[in-house]
Every structure is written in C-alpha cells, then in structure tokens.
Amino acid sequence: MINKSGTLVIGIGNEYRGDDAVGLYVARKLSGFRLQSCAIKESPGEGTYLMHSWEGFEHVIIIDAVKSASKPGTIHRIDIPRQEIPSDWFPASSHLISLPEAIKLSQALGTLPASLVVYGIEGNLFDTGVKLTPPVKEAADSLIAALLNDISSRKENGRPTPC
C-alpha cells in the first residue's frame, strides 16, 4: 500500500524512442535504491493516468524528456503551480491529454498535489532505438543524485526541498 503522505515519482517516456525514455531511466534507477516513503511509477504519459496516479499525494516529482531548443541534457525545473508548464515543450506526446493538459485539468478540478515538480530533461534524439545519448544520460545521472538528496531530506525534514 502506497502511503500518500510520501513522495510519488513518475518517470514518463517511450523506451523505444531514444532520449524520450529518460524519464523511465530515472524512475528505474531510483527504484533500485528502495527509498522509504517514496513510490515510483513509470508511465507512457497518458494524461488521465497521470491524474489518477497523483491524486491524494502531497508531493509529486515528474521526470520527462522535453524539446525546448535548449542544449541537450539541460535540466529544466518547473515548480507547479508557481510556474506554468510550457505546452510546446512536449511535442512528442501522442496522447489526447498530455502532461501540461493533465496538470491544467487537475488544477481546474482541485486535485493537483500541493507540491508538483516537473523535471524536463532536454532531449537530443527521439528516433527509434533504446539508447540515451551521452549528454542526456549524464544529465539523468546528475538528476538522480539530486533527487536522492531531495527525497532523503524531505523524509528528514518532513517537507520538500528543491534540488
């Protein structure tokens, strides 16, 4: 049973589309640490699934690949609802309800977690294949280290801390 007072981490991606899999890569690596008070999920990014997944959680972290014309491997931190999530950063979504739409819909319904942080890692190649490109993998590894600190310090302090 998942304790919803803990942290929920959702890694989003398509494992067969190169750097699009970076969210799944981060989620799988974090799962290996068997973190307490932390639930980890993987998702292809379908919006209604995401909304059902984060409902009731106070602290949610989402990792997904983005295309914002930044340097590949750049990590963007978007703190919802303080910051607005740019809809055009997720052009690869093949879902009717994308992550930005799911966040806006959840806000409208009052079901958005008190703290929802989206980490968008700038992708390089989204072609078919099962390998992350070096700058994206490097960024993912540094984010994993930062998230481990974030989740641990949250457990100690009982509140989320930025990383």
Add this chain to the structure above:
Amino acid sequence: MKEKTKSIKVDYLARVEGEGGLHVKIKDGEVTDVKFNIFEPPRFFEAFLRGRMYTEAPDITARICGICPIAYQMSSVHAMENALGAKVDGQLRALRRLIYCGEWIESHALHVYMLHAPDFLGYEDAILMAKDHPEVVKQGLELKKIGNELVTLVGGREIHPINVKVGGFYKTPDKKDLKKFAKKLTWAQGAAHDMINFVSKLKFPDFAPKYEYVSLRHPDEYPFCEGRIVSNKGIDIAIEEYEQYFEEQHVRHSTSLHSSIKKRGAYSTGPMARYNLNFDKLYPVAQEAALKAGLKEKCDNPFKSIIVRSVETLQAIEDALKIIENYEQPEKPSVELTPKASRGCGCSEAPRGSLYHRYSLDDQGLILDAKIVPPTSQNQKIIESDLWKFVPKFMKLSHDELTWKCEQVIRNYDPCISCSCHFLKLTVERE
C-alpha cells in the same frame, strides 16, 4: 459582381486523435469542395507484419493505437484462429468480451466527457468545462479509469495490454479478483445512467442525413467480435466475404485509404451503425435508457452519437457485470493451435467502428501478407459527405460558428487518425 473571398483557418483541431486537415471551399454560397486531408505519414504496419510469426500479430497490431489496442488484438486473434481452424469459446470467449467492455468504457467515457461534450456546451476544451462542471468531468474521469482498470485486470496493463494471445490468454484472472472488481462496475452502472441523462439534455442541430450503416450483427448479443457484417441496405455477409463487397481507394489528399462499398460508395460504421442495426440486442435496461433519453430505435442524427456512446457505455458495464457473475476460471488459459498454410479474416467492433483484419500464413505460421482496415478509413468518406450536406444548411452561421460546427461534424465520428495512418488543420474558404 464584386468577388468576395473569405477563409477560416484552424491550425490545430483539438480533441481528435491524430493529425490531419480539412478544407471546405464555398463559392457563390455553395459548397464546391470538401477534403478531409490526412497527411500523417503511412505507418507500414501491414508491411512489417510480413515474415513475423502469426503469434506476434496481437502485440504488433495493438501498437497501432493507444486508445483501442484491444480492438486490434481481438480482430487479429480472430483472424488467426479463423485461418488455423481454432475455436475459442466458453469462459475464454467471455473474457475476450470482458476486456473489450473495458475498452469501450474507457474510450467512450473519454470521448463523451472530454472530447465531445465541450462542443455542445460551448467550451474550447475539457479544461475550461471542468471549471464550471467539475463533478461531471470527475465522473467521466472515474468511468474512464474503471474501463482502464478492467483492461488491466484482464490484459495485464491498460495501454497495449500484454496478456492476449492467439488461442486465448497467457494467464486468466482469478474469480475473486473479478468479483472484487464488480463493486466498481456497480458504481459505474449508476454513473452511466447519469451520463445518459446528462447528454440527453444537450441541444442537437437539426441534421439527419440518410446513411448506409455497416456493423457486425450477432444472433444473441450486441456485437463485439463475432457475427455477420450487415447493413440497412441489404448487406448480410460472412466476415470472409468482406473484400467482395468493400474496397479501399487511394485519394490524393489523404495518406489513409478511403473505404467504400463497391459500386455504392460511402457508409457509416461505429456506434450509430451498431445502434441502428442492433437495437434489439441491447439489454432491456439499455434500451429503456436510450428511449428515455429521447432516442428512437433508429437514429440518423450524427450529433446524437454522444447519446448512443453513453448507451453503449451502459451496455458494456451491464455486459461486464454479467460476465463476471458467471465467471469460472478456465482450466487452461488458451487453446492449442497448429500452424498451416492458410488464410483467415477477423472483424471486431472497435469503439469507433468495425475493424477488419485478413492474414495469409505459410506452413510454418509466418505471415505472408496482411490487410488491416481501421474504422477511421471507413468513415472518411461519410465525414466528407456530412460536411457537403451540413455546410449549405448552416451557411448563415458566422464564420467562427460554422468553423466550430464543421469541427464538431468531424468529432461526431471520434476519428482516430493515428489509427488510419496526427493534428487537424481546418480551412473553410469562401469565394
């Protein structure tokens, strides 16, 4: 006379699955051209099925669509079993209907609440609708979730399930898990009645062209995977005869093939066709709910497809509850099949309409060729036909209103452009 030229451009038609475009040309108050353009590149699934084992078809074809993967799995397994002379019945057959119920519930709930209802209520999208009607949207999301959970329970996961195989399943669910799930379906029964009541109060344009409807018809059941292909204009054929009566044509403005009835033309498939051809096979409670919502036993107004989808949602919930009530876990999760050189066809009722598959196999069970005709290919002609008839009738509407209504004409069919080959660009040009 001074020449007047007006044009409406919508760069992105929201609330449809996939990318395509629409161009309506009006000259001297008359429609002179309608093109439903699909420019998404072809996806070549039929080509890369060649040389794969017959056992791989359900998992490969399920990847064609994230919303209706069960339809692809069901049409492919039935086609393979038809080719290899296998019969899947009893509880395995019931489980196939059960997983299909899950797909209908999730797909219809998504379309009715999130994609179609905003059109009738004047909202640009479900997010804006949710601000004024949060409880309605929450109910829709909960219904969709229950559909997805049912697919997961039988199919292993909600998108691109992994438990369906030619001959049955890899693993069958425990009776106690299904019984436990029935409680959620009991809630969904009430929600589906609310859904029907909600959509019955919407305002519908006065528009009812006469269609040739095509769907499966089964002697005992509202159709899912089996039966004969029938129409209201005399077609009554075995699934194996499909290609004798229906053909696909390439048109310049679409990367998706257009289907038509040979020597007759456009036809409609989907909820409206199923309802008009199978009203007598609905459960009495669904019939009663349909009539109470203002539908008759026949309905030709495509805008009222939102009511029909809601009735079908109730039907699927009732069906799922009945299947679970009678469920006994089978001894074996699948039947044995022996590969042989053969040819087989399958057709099932995807939420959007009939989905036909045909395969040829060699003596080792390798796929020699494949043909897949998705519902959206079949409905493209009728969508264009609706626009030809709709625009002249509503020409007095403002440009913006007419554009919105044209988009709604398309959304009546819940088209899945990704299935047929994403983004819809709409241009209405007036001269």
